[in-house]
Amino acid sequence: MPVETKTTCPYCGVGCGVIARVEETGAVSVRGDPDHPANFGRLCSKGSALAETIDLDGRLLTPHISGAPASWDAALDLVATTFADTIRQHGPDSVAFYVSGQLLTEDYYVANKLMKGFIGSANIDTNSRLCMSSSVAGHRRAFGSDTVPGTYADIELADLVVLTGSNLAWCHPVIYQRLATAKAARPQMKVVVIDPRRTATSDIADLHLSILPDGDTALFGGLLADLATRGMLDRAFVDDHTQGFDAALSHVADLGIADVAESTGLDAADIEAFYALFAASERVVTCYSQGVNQSSSGSDKVNAIINCHLATGRIGRPGMGPFSLTGQPNAMGGREVGGLANMLAAHMAIERAEDRDTVQRFWQSPVIADKQGLKAVDLFRAVADGRVKAIWIMATNPVVSMPEADLVRAALVSCPFVVVSDVMAETDTTAHAHVLLPSLGWGEKHGTVTNSERRISRQRAFLSAPGEAKADWWQMAEVARRMGFDTAFDFAGPAAVFAEHAALSAFENEGNRDFDIGAHADITVDTYDALAPFQWPQPAGTAPNAADSRFFADGRFYHPDGRARFVPVIPARDQRTTAAHPFALNTGRIRDQWHTMTRTGKTARLTAHFAEPFVEIHPDDAKALGLTPADLVVLESPQGRAVLRALVTPRQKPGHLFAPMHWNDQFASAARIDALVPGLVDPVSGQPASKHVAVAAAKLDVGLYGFAISVEKPEISKSSSHPLAYHALARAAGGWRMEFAAAPLPLGEEGGVQDRDWTGWSVETLGIPPGLEPLGYRDAVTGHIRLAFFDGERLLGAVFLSPRPVAVARNWAIAQLGAVHSDLRRRFAVVAGRPGAEAVDPGATVCSCFNVGINQIVTAAAGGCCTVEAIGKALNAGTNCGSCRAEIREILNGTRIAAAE
Template identity: 70%
Template sequence: MSVETKTTCPYCGVGCGVVAAVADTGTVTVKGDPDHPANFGRLCSKGSALTETIDLDGRVLYPEISGQRDDWERALDLVAQRFSQAIVEHGPDSVAFYVSGQLLTEDYYVANKLMKGFIGSANIDTNSRLCMASSVAGHRRAFGADTVPGTYEDLELADLVILTGSNLAWCHPVLYQRLAAAKAERPEMKIVVIDPRRTMTCDIADLHLAIKPDGDVALFMGLLAHLAGTGAVDAVYVAAHTKGFDEAVAAAAGLSEPELTMRTGLPAQELQRFFRLFEQTPKTVTCFSQGVNQSSSGTDKVNAIINCHLATGRIGRPGMGPFSLTGQPNAMGGREVGGLANMLAAHMAIENENDRERVQRFWTSPTMAAKPGLKAVDMFKAVADGRIKALWIMATNPVVSMPDADFVEAAIRDCTFVVVSDVLRHTDTTRHAHVLLPSLGWGEKDGTVTNSERRISRQRGFLPPPGEARADWWQMSEVARRMGFDGFNYASPAEIFAEHAALSAFENNGRSDFDIGAYGDIDDNAYNRLAPFQWPQPVGAVRHTSRFFAEGGFYHPDSKARFIAIEVPATTARTDARYPLTLNTGRIRDHWHTMTRTGKSARLSSHIAEPFAEFHPRDATELGLSAADLVELESPSGTVITRVLISERQASGSVFVPMHWNDQFAAKARIDALVPPLTDPVSGQPAAKNVAIAARRFSARVYGFAVSAGKPSVSATDYWAIAKADGGWRTELAFRDTVEDWTDWCRDTFGIPTDVEPLGYADRQSGEQRLAFFDADKLLAAIFLARQPVAVARNWAIGQLQSSHSDLRKRFAIIAGRPGADQPDPGATVCSCYSIGVNRIVAAIRGGCHSVEAVGKETNAGTNCGSCRAEIRGIIDGCLAAAAE
């Protein structure tokens, strides 16, 4: 028997429903919730692997003060005392909260209420500043509110879907599968991908526009001018529901065709093809994500997109509209409660005196923040220069994720008082905490999240709290009470949600888009039964549509939308002779943010196990780089070391590096250490997609690959990258100098007992050396060393950790570094869901499986979440092309 709990996934902004089942034995399994309207039962590779990330290994299980175990009373008293002292001595702006889209809405609400309504400062910002702030700013400029007009269904109903700055296949996989299924059902649907890289999303695209970094403003300005010149403008809609059209068109028309081509890097014929597609396809949805937002012109990009939809009246109707895709599970929920430094709760404006007064009366608070607080980049500058004396970081890892990451780490390290609430003991940020508070993780905490289509869903706990871990809302409420504030005596998250809902309706009367007043009196029982719903849900009203703005009704005082007259950025190129390449950072398929969760899963690490830099072949040749080399990347802010990946998918002159790796998993791979603190002037969002860097080969005398049953101690090695593997760990290594005694090195690194002698092989001429250590029939560790990047069947070697080695011949096979005829090598993992390697897929293709569906039927690859289907199709195309030569 097992008990099932309906909850939601803690990863991206799709907000998939999950059914978690706990068996009598305590075993947990997960599956997609077939009734949840976001995913209808689908899960991606990360969601499917959730049970592999909920163990207690590395968890913070009790409060710590100065690195030593303590109790809640002393820890909370100390936090309250130090924050209160800073406020008394230096004023309310001397303290700050840095929070996260990983928090539940109830946590977010309490944090915002405490900081803005009781401490009296707006110095609360969130890691959503790094992903969605430009969308928020663009929405507010155009609509008068942070409103996402459409729904996921619009992607399936549209005849043209534009994906700009969005690798949907890897970053929002379930939404990608919904779109792919819709196109398979209606092949006449057109999909355009706008991205400097040819990502896996391009697998279903009819047109890929390989735009220059930050060329989006010019592209959509050109589109607006084209629409105005071809009669595609909905003059009735524009006249009735908008302002500023003429000014916006005049600004767009000032961009000449040669300049448009130069700014975008796109041939004139490609531009015209795109423009005509948009012009001639009324049912058009434009989805945008980090490639648009993470820019010094991100807000203008958003408004350039919205301008085109307003001009054609393609908004708020089925299959039409601009659509912002959020990156985190509760980025939207944080925006609803005012989690950003320049917002108030319930989508009210902190700069509006009437809004501030209304919120203060509702909270009966002693003081209210009178101005916007410090946005993320400026907040950490204030930490560095001493203006902020006390900092509380919750559920995020800014030492990895913030731009100029080394500067941010130094600022946190030198801050007089730092509190960190987290689930893991060891992160790049927790190592600098004066007080470390143990929070509840996914499967333990209880509350709500809001996805990209404004759908509020419950996240329910189905596991007992481990150790002394407590909810984030409880931690903040306890500190608030100790600081002498009333209004924080919450007994459950249901009480907080009810207050949040009641505030959204308080004196609203239709003035604000966000209104969930229908839930203002919800009790614990109703809260526990709460089904997913989209806002708005006002008191006593039945909303007949789930979309906004088809008939106008915008949230500016005159109810009209605003066209924004945009100027093309003065320059988009940041490179120079010293830093000639453009860095583009982003996500990969199977990892999430800074890997504090996904790094626990061997399955998720099997697809890509170490940080990499993706180069175009031409750039690699010019730099003297070969596949699998190591490369050192440098900007004025710092340096990193990664593996080289050479790919035609990458644009020449650009380098792509994922943002996930950190000091817990690699020697020097915090890529945001290279990103400067350059921000959009409107949104304050950092620019992470257009960074000038230099690259040079990392010279090593010895390269290594190792597998071990225990976690290795490799921090002193010049280059290392570790990852969980079935049965232990896998490690990539490189050394600037050779090691005198590799046996002793292995004993120290892998914890090998002195009485265990290695089985070894060495070739002085080639420089190859291999050592393996066994305890009875179990492999403890094996290392493969060479003068060049090590060529070894990695997945086969990893599999030896769980094999029996009583047969001496199998031990020698490890030393040989390749499997025998009876042990086929699966090859590099392609399908993480079923751990299917490339060699097995190639074998199926050679056996006659010439479609993704046929390969799936033969191997199961691509039949669960579907995130690997594009990669499988590429392998098929490559095999068939080779066979035809």
């Protein structure tokens, strides 16, 4: 009989419930859990494709020492001995952990306990430093605790939802759908989107404010001043429950509309419209994410937002409040256990002596870290300069995701001892590990995660552990035991870890700390297995979800005097661009990929929308650089270089660029975008400024553009006879796809790039059997080359070359890898790269959930489907996660314009 397991999606901070179904054959399918209160059955494109990412291809299945397979005992003994020896010789601050929001709370808890309570250093930081630490700093400054006040329901109840620095439609699609549904039910609801780009989220906006990078502090500082001028302050709330209002207002009191317009690049009329909306709407929720946090002034941006909510008393009640949307599935859980270098477990403060004493007594630990550890950027700089001599990296890929990514790589190369725990054998980071430890992946491990609205949910295993893979918490506990800390890490399983975590949250907590899940301190294995999603707090003696889950409804905050703090902020924008680096680069995520693609890159469905790294550039800038659509662009900063495909679009402001952060060296030749990002950080939070990077841009000199498809994975290293200036690989149905460009010929070399032996290159690179003759042609006039290799009726691979970006029906061509080619006409169609009259080219993928292409949408529009809803009925496009609805609407608008012309 099939077995179904309720678990939680491992991607973004929405925390969607998932039902995994395993058939008797072992086949796995996933669907949304209709009973989970985060998503009520909805899933985005990434969640819908989860079953396609759980194969063992590329998995790390056994420990390795210096590249050779080893036993767990040998690997763990080496880790424990080396860390202990390093600490004995150089002190506890000579070692470090770099962990991840991909870990489960139980993993995070054990790592934090080992480093801070038994090693005695706070040199444990997390990749959540890169996405949410400015929110943590802003919360702690304003509230006295890292508390997210509201719930997802508040977004649905609000009269005005402000989305700032958040491409909600692509980065938190299920919350976007909840918002879109609420707006459809209450058309009077207003949505304001504040973003330099016109993103898919702008589709729902009543007002889009195309703000300059780092203009948020001025915008919300001006809003505070405007609210005061309008007499819209809640004086009773300010007087009874806050402190510092006059100082905060004095910093922005003279900030008029003209000043805000100058600092933000916005039209005065749009600023006035936003301020009027905010003032007139009692129920306001301000959602913010990476566009606010990833800034050298991110903490001040957060507090500028919170100041406006405190000043109007719009906090702690239904449909109102500031709302930080976490990026990773367990960024919040990591914060709960003190995963950041400047925090202690259970939301206690490392700088507070009484908190250190509380934690040390609970853990009965020999030491306790008594000062903040190194935050992510400084941590890897310390690895580079030798202060940190041993580092353990868990469930993350910093050689791709960290700013100064090339420095991070060089640091790991020079580090005496690098341990990496991961599910994948080959990443940009595992390449530099002295010890590799195989971890359990999603679907194989048990534990909990906490989403953006403080809801704790279970991840449950429904697959057997592959090979010798082990849980991350187990790996750390075993190392701790080998270091002599047996009793403190004698956990029987994840339920025991969670119980200790819950007990610490309640220990000597008389309501003076926000995080309290003491009701679960005595949880058993059975009750842990059956644990239903619940929101904290849940102190001992209370039932889950029994009370209003919003914080601050009573006006009590967590500073010693119970009052919230207004934080004075000074609106300021750095001028980072220069004559040498005149473009402002914004980095971020795209709809169908996750972090560094180690999982989402495994499925063809998710690579179909964007199969290669790209940079969005305004048409005016493209023209000035001599770029046409699909040309290749070189981006350079003082830190590094990247080569990306040009996506020419008016969504960008002139002088501004956008590039996604996902691509790595496994999938592209030079697309680690964080190699361009400097280590500039917020002085309070230590969060890097990844949204405002000064770069130069230029057209890449290309000898020949190419597109290839193949059953076997292309091996670029084998194509040394024809050097490539660029390549990008992606999974495709039935095999692989590759975009590439050949380098121009060296000066003095006769002939042209097209004269090279591309048949031999195809055999070397695409894994074509030697001696197999291609069907194809070479056009001396146009410079086009077409080669297709058939083994009987089966297409093994095809190569398309052109002096300009290759015009091929890519999705149709990819589908030919799985087709039968007994008819010679079909073979010639493959060579041409376009279907015959009897076949259909779906065009570039728009809807990944249902694999619907642009040509199918245009055809449906021509047949009378004139609305997004009609397209959904005809093709299913846009009816699952809804992230493509804006793109569908744009296509429909384009067909109307074309028809009118």
